[in-house]
Amino acid sequence: MPREPLIIGEMIHHTPEGDIAEPMALATQRREAKRGKYTFLVVQCPLCGELHEHSDGDGSRVPHCAGRKPFSGEYYVIGADQHAVPATTPYPKLKKPLKRAA
Structure with a gap:
């Protein structure tokens, strides 16, 4: 069952065609x-x-849910400076979604 998105902010890319805003995600x-x-x-x-x-390193990523309709674009990942845990470490528990301002 899908959860509510967890958005921590936006990364703004300035391009000649205009600004592009990508949601930001913190690596857990x-x-x-x-x-x-x-x-x-x-x-x-x-x-x-x-x-x-996703591959290591901060930057834009195409989400694995991109095959779902409608395609939602990309997001920007930050937090690659964390210490790497061993492969046998359990995956993190999903965080509660942030409340969106109305």
């Missing part, structure tokens, strides 16, 4: 992969509220 966990020598981020999606895994 930085993890080591089971195989290989890389890390990835676990993010509570600001579009659908579920957990998604």
